[in-house]
Amino acid sequence: MSDTYPRSRDDAFDALLDAIAFGDNDVAALDSGSGVGRFDPSEVHEIEHAAAAVACLYAARHAESLPHELRLRCEGAGRVLASDRPAAVPVRPSESRTSHEPLRFTPRPANEQTKRATSVNLGWLAAAACLAIAVVAAWPSAPSRETPPEAQMAALLSSADDVTRWDWADWGDQPTSEQFGSVEGEVVWSESEQEGYLVLTGLPVNDPSSEQYQVWVVESSRGTPLEVPPVDGGVFDVTGPDRAVIPIRSALPARDVVAFAVTLEAAGGVVVSDQSRKVVIATAPTES
Amino acid sequence: MSTSDQNLLPLIATGDQSAVEDCLDRYGGLVWSLARRMCPTRDEAEDAVQEIFIEVWKNAGRFDASIASEVTFIAVIARRRLIDRRRRAGRRPDESTIIEETIRDGSNGDVESAQVIGEEAEIAREVMRELSEEQQRVLQLSIFYGQSHEKIARSTGLPLGTVKTHARRGLIRVRDLLKERRASRLDGSLGETGVSS
Numbered sequence: 001m002s003d004t005y006p007r008s009r010d011d012a013f014d015a016l017l018d019a020i021a022f023g024d025n026d027v028a029a030l031d032s033g034s035g036v037g038r039f040d041p042s043e044v045h046e047i048e049h050a051a052a053a054v055a056c057l058y059a060a061r062h063a064e065s066l067p068h069e070l071r072l073r074c075e076g077a078g079r080v081l082a083s084d085r086p087a088a089v090p091v092r093p094s095e096s097r098t099s100h101e102p103l104r105f106t107p108r109p110a111n112e113q114t115k116r117a118t119s120v121n122l123g124w125l126a127a128a129a130c131l132a133i134a135v136v137a138a139w140p141s142a143p144s145r146e147t148p149p150e151a152q153m154a155a156l157l158s159s160a161d162d163v164t165r166w167d168w169a170d171w172g173d174q175p176t177s178e179q180f181g182s183v184e185g186e187v188v189w190s191e192s193e194q195e196g197y198l199v200l201t202g203l204p205v206n207d208p209s210s211e212q213y214q215v216w217v218v219e220s221s222r223g224t225p226l227e228v229p230p231v232d233g234g235v236f237d238v239t240g241p242d243r244a245v246i247p248i249r250s251a252l253p254a255r256d257v258v259a260f261a262v263t264l265e266a267a268g269g270v271v272v273s274d275q276s277r278k279v280v281i282a283t284a285p286t287e288s
Numbered sequence: 289m290s291t292s293d294q295n296l297l298p299l300i301a302t303g304d305q306s307a308v309e310d311c312l313d314r315y316g317g318l319v320w321s322l323a324r325r326m327c328p329t330r331d332e333a334e335d336a337v338q339e340i341f342i343e344v345w346k347n348a349g350r351f352d353a354s355i356a357s358e359v360t361f362i363a364v365i366a367r368r369r370l371i372d373r374r375r376r377a378g379r380r381p382d383e384s385t386i387i388e389e390t391i392r393d394g395s396n397g398d399v400e401s402a403q404v405i406g407e408e409a410e411i412a413r414e415v416m417r418e419l420s421e422e423q424q425r426v427l428q429l430s431i432f433y434g435q436s437h438e439k440i441a442r443s444t445g446l447p448l449g450t451v452k453t454h455a456r457r458g459l460i461r462v463r464d465l466l467k468e469r470r471a472s473r474l475d476g477s478l479g480e481t482g483v484s485s
Contacts, residue, residue, distance in 0.1 A: 014456060021430045021455040022437050023371035045364075049356050050462035051431050052363035053408035057416065058432035059321040059363075060409065066316030070334050074316070074341040078308035081345040082300055235330070268324065 016044060020051050064271055065232065068194065068250050149245040153188055153197040160190035164285060168200075171261060171281035180204055180279055185243070187260045187282040196248040198260065203238045203279070206264070212237055213279065214269045217250045218259040230261065235269040259283045295358050301349035308345070315359060316341075319366050326370040326434035328377075336373055340366045359406035367431075374434060411469055415462045419454075422446065426454035 066074070157163055166187040182202045189196035198215060206212060215233030234249030248260065264277035296314065299307035319337050327333040343365050351361050416424050425444060429435040430451075437455070441448045 014452075017456040017459055018437070018452060021427075021459055023374060023434060045355075046463045046467065047459055048364050048367070049360055049408060050412070050459050050466060052356075052360045052367055053406070053412035053462055053466065054416075054427055054431045054458070055322055055367055056318065056359055056363050056406055056409040057412045058428055059318045062321050062325070063317050064321050064324065066312060066320045066337070067334070070320075070337055071312055071316055073338050075308055075312055077338070077342050078300065078311070078345045079305045081342070082303045082305045082308055 016047060020047050062271075067234070149197060149247050152195075152247065153199075153245055156190055156193060156195050156197070157188065160193045160195070162192050163188060163190045165189075166260065166282035166285055168280045168282050171278040183280050187248075189248070189257065189260070191255065191257065194250065194254060196260070198236075198246040198248065198262070199243065200238070200246065200262075200280075201243045202241070203244075205238050205240065208237045208267060210267055211264055212267050212269060214263050214265045214273065215246065215248055216261040216263065216273065217248065217254045217257055218261060219254060220256040220258045230259075232269065232271065233260065235265070235267075257284065295351070295353055297344070297348040297351040297358055297361070300345060301351075311344070312341070315362050318359065319362065322363070322366050322432070323370060325432055326374060332373070332377075336370055339373075340369045343369060357406045357408055360408045370434065407469075408466060411465050412462050415458070415465055418461070419458060423454040423458055426451050427458045430455050 166189065168183055168185055168187070180202075181204055184201045185199035187196060187198055203213065212235040214235045216230040217233045218230040231250055231254060234247070236244075236246045238244060259281055261281040262279040263273045263275060264279055265273060296307045296311045300311060316337075319340050320333070323333040323336045323340070324330070327336050340362075344362055347365065351358060356364070416427070419427070422444070426440055426446070429440045429443070430437070435443075437448060437451045440446070440451045444451070446454075
């Protein structure tokens with residue numbers, strides 16, 4: 001962050017552009033100084049809109065699905081707020097929009113921003129408390145990030161009625177052992193809870209800066225595992241030879257799952273795997 | 289259920305809970321995509337997305353379709369929140385992901401085959417086509433991947449001043465074209481009503 005505020009209008013505009021393009025300066029903080037504050041707020045918003053348009057353009061190119069669990073959290077918060085809209089977001093007459101004040105993204109000078117934030121936040125303290133309670137109540141069984149996956153899996157095994165356990169098998173033309181060594185473990189899955197875990201021992205350690213293992217969830221409606229792109233189940237790293245328990249983070253609700261598969265992909269994972277580096281697969285256990 | 293081109297934020301502002309789902313269907317992937325690039329870890333990206341959507345829900349009533357499209361409104365909120373989180377944490381995303389992704393794209397910033405998200409993004413696409421590959425790459429690395437100008441200068445081999453100039457000129461060009469289109473659209477609608485501007 002730069003602590004030097006621009007002095008001329010040109011400098012100020014450059015600082016604004018840099019703040020929005022690179023995020024090096026705080027737009028609101030600049031606004032309280034001698035530079036950007038000279039500009040009409042609409043000028044700030046126009047640049048922000050331009051940056052947002054560029055961001056949208058590239059985001060479309062790299063479109064990904066919102067992970068299912070995350071979506072549930074966002075949806076729950078939205079539902080709580082929407083259901084309590086009048087109380088949650090009080091409309092203050094002084095903030096109502098007029099025809100000559102069209103823009104809504106107005107960064108304000110720091111002191112004004114603080115005053116405004118305080119008044120809004122007072123209303124939000126109660127709403128936030130309600131929200132926290134409601135969100136927790138809405139997903140009592142949602143695994144906590146602080147709870148180790150091993151414990152989460154144990155809880156699932158003891159609480160869900162429909163848990164199935166699937167064995168790993170070779171996937172691809174070559175046996176897994178020839179490419180990745182001897183891999184052991186299983187998949188634990190509950191469709192009713194939409195929760196599952198990979199248990200893996202023996203996978204080679206990966207370099208997360210260049211490649212990561214990626215989980216795929218294959219549903220029966222999506223055809224056979226080898227023919228169609230399955231659903232992203234999240235990426236994971238192997239850091240050592242010990243047994244690893246990996247939560248499955250399906251990007252979409254998974255129904256009639258017929259297989260869970262693991263591929264090795266570029267860091268961060270991919271939207272659609274070319275399946276060039278198949279690791280292991282677990283197909284649905286046959287009923288005896 | 290809303291139609292595909294109906295704005296959802298006004299519905300959310302009036303308490304329509306089904307619009308929340310539609311909004312996540314429509315924009316969840318966009319916000320997730322932005323967060324994944326601008327946050328150093330997946331966990332942080334998840335936290336950021338949740339914060340962004342809570343802010344979207346809170347500010348739904350402030351959306352004005354005459355100023356910007358809904359997707360741009362949400363993208364502005366997302367970028368502000370992501371930049372703010374990054375500034376507080378003092379960390380930027382891992383460059384290796386960027387390199388992998390741009391190599392996989394084989395594009396170095398080319399956006400010819402990008403999907404369409406919003407009218408403004410279409411205009412941004414037009415502008416990007418006017419720019420050199422070098423300029424496109426600077427905008428991509430700064431705005432989409434959240435890279436500092438110093439890092440971009442190091443990774444591209446461009447002088448620091450050139451990196452800043454590319455980003456500034458690119459943004460100004462997108463802004464100008466957005467203004468131009470908005471003005472011509474306004475003229476058109478005034479013309480239809482017989483009012484001269």
